[in-house]
Amino acid sequence: MAVALDDSLDVIRPWVEAADPPLTSVRVALDADHRLAEAYGITNVPATVWIDEDDKVVKPPTITPGNNMFQEFTKIDAEGHHAALRRWVHEGVLPELPDRGDGTDANVARPPTAEEQTGRTERRLASWLHRNGQTEAAERHYARAVQLAPLDWTISRGSMPARGQDPFGNDFFDLYQEWEDAGRPDYQAVPGGDVPPSPDA
Amino acid sequence: MTPVELTVLSTDETVTVGALAEDDRLLLEASAVHAVTGWEPKPEGLCRGDLCIPVRDPAARDHEGRYDLARVAAALHRPYAAERLDDESRAVAAIGEAAHERAAVYNDGTAPRVDLIDLDGNPITVPDHSRRKRLLLAWSSW
Numbered sequence: 001m002a003v004a005l006d007d008s009l010d011v012i013r014p015w016v017e018a019a020d021p022p023l024t025s026v027r028v029a030l031d032a033d034h035r036l037a038e039a040y041g042i043t044n045v046p047a048t049v050w051i052d053e054d055d056k057v058v059k060p061p062t063i064t065p066g067n068n069m070f071q072e073f074t075k076i077d078a079e080g081h082h083a084a085l086r087r088w089v090h091e092g093v094l095p096e097l098p099d100r101g102d103g104t105d106a107n108v109a110r111p112p113t114a115e116e117q118t119g120r121t122e123r124r125l126a127s128w129l130h131r132n133g134q135t136e137a138a139e140r141h142y143a144r145a146v147q148l149a150p151l152d153w154t155i156s157r158g159s160m161p162a163r164g165q166d167p168f169g170n171d172f173f174d175l176y177q178e179w180e181d182a183g184r185p186d187y188q189a190v191p192g193g194d195v196p197p198s199p200d201a
Numbered sequence: 202m203t204p205v206e207l208t209v210l211s212t213d214e215t216v217t218v219g220a221l222a223e224d225d226r227l228l229l230e231a232s233a234v235h236a237v238t239g240w241e242p243k244p245e246g247l248c249r250g251d252l253c254i255p256v257r258d259p260a261a262r263d264h265e266g267r268y269d270l271a272r273v274a275a276a277l278h279r280p281y282a283a284e285r286l287d288d289e290s291r292a293v294a295a296i297g298e299a300a301h302e303r304a305a306v307y308n309d310g311t312a313p314r315v316d317l318i319d320l321d322g323n324p325i326t327v328p329d330h331s332r333r334k335r336l337l338l339a340w341s342s343w
Contacts, residue, residue, distance in 0.1 A: 001327055001336070002338045002340055003317065003327060003339050003340070004339075004340055004342070006342050009320060009322060012320075012342060015342055027319065028320050029317040029318065030317060030319075030320075031339075035315050036317060036337075036339070037339060038212060038298070038303070039212075039306070039313040040313070040337065042339045046339065047338070048336055048337060048338050049336070049337040049339075050334070050335075051334070051335040051336075053333060055311055055332075056310050056311060056312065057310050057312050060307070061339065064338075089334060108308055109307040111303070111304035112300050114299070114300045116300070117297050117298060117300045117303060118280035118282075118297065121280040121281065121282050121295045121296070122282045122295070124210050124297070125210065125282040125283070125284060125295035128210055128293055128295070129293065132293075134287065144282075154341075167343035168343075
């Protein structure tokens with residue numbers, strides 16, 4: 001399932017229609033309120049979560065680019081998590097996730113801080129205000145949300161289009177620098193590059 | 202005091218109730234508090250099943266017994282944000298989840314189900330109930 005953290009169906013539809021190969025077996029949903037993002041602890045995209053047959057989250061969100069187009073920024077080799085995914089699907093073997101270095105359990109989503117939870121709440125209100133034409137009020141709450149959770153990209157970068165900023169331009173590069181200076185939080189790659197792909201994958 | 206139509210965005214749903222607005226305060230009857238928070242005001246506090254959280258803040262209720270939503274959220278240790286809309290007859294509030302509640306859901310490990318909409322605007326529950334291995338991909342246009 002591909003869940004878009006965007007403000008409207010109109011924004012995501014062209015991306016779905018341009019998908020190559022076409023999305024035949026993938027269902028697409030919109031999460032404008034970031035309810036799924038919060039429920040699973042997603043702080044950036046593209047992130048994947050693995051759920052097993054017993055409805056258990058067996059891999060919390062990690063950043064998993066579909067290919068290596070932006071590897072210069074992500075420093076993640078897509079082959080690694082693709083191999084790990086194939087291994088889980090075919091053999092039921094889970095990857096050993098690298099430690100975050102902050103004492104939290106790498107096998108569950110990082111626990112949020114109180115500030116981050118307030119930031120998510122402010123963003124949810126801001127997004128609703130933006131979608132309902134209350135632009136000035138929306139901006140106040142977006143600004144507060146970003147202040148509270150500056151390194152949650154779903155808040156800081158995700159609000160750029162609504163705030164008239166460029167998520168692919170200088171506003172992005174400023175955020176990228178801030179995040180890099182902070183030690184690239186929430187960006188542990190799934191290991192698996194040394195695992196040969198399953199022969200029948 | 203102005204009657205307002207109040208939309209409350211909680212972590213899992215959006216509910217609209219009647220309320221009274223006075224300056225920055227949004228005042229709700231007990232039944233509306235129950236509808237928007239899932240916690241029912243009772244003499245012993247805000248209750249859900251057998252669990253009751255006492256409301257010690259005397260300013261949480263006005264002289265008519267109505268509840269100040271910001272103070273209700275504070276008693277529940279939940280983040281809160283609110284805004285009056287331009288036409289003054291509407292207001293919107295968001296009530297989030299406390300960090301420790303969120304962490305408990307992550308630690309429990311059971312995949313939460315979230316109601317979203319699909320590309321046609323129809324309701325869809327994520328993840329589905331298929332009892333297969335499932336992959337959730339969060340993506341965006343930005």
